[in-house]
Amino acid sequence: MSRTNPLEYAVYKGDEFLCLGTAKECATYLGVTVQTIRFMVSPTYRKRTQNSKDPLIAIKVDDE
Numbered sequence: 001m002s003r004t005n006p007l008e009y010a011v012y013k014g015d016e017f018l019c020l021g022t023a024k025e026c027a028t029y030l031g032v033t034v035q036t037i038r039f040m041v042s043p044t045y046r047k048r049t050q051n052s053k054d055p056l057i058a059i060k061v062d063d064e
Contacts, residue, residue, distance in 0.1 A: 005063065006022045007061075008021060009022070009059065011058045012057045012059070016054075023038055040056060040057065
């Protein structure tokens with residue numbers, strides 16, 4: 001079953017907001033792949049970047 005509305009992501013660098021859009025839109029803006037945006041949402045990525053200064057963080061935006 002596919003989604004009629006694609007998921008939206010908000011991307012931050014530290015506390016600074018960078019972009020909001022679909023994974024493809026955010027990937028194009030940042031110059032990375034769609035898979036990178038999806039990986040940035042994962043717990044593994046958050047654990048790897050928890051000690052970084054101003055890490056790039058992606059958050060899924062829920063429209064509901």
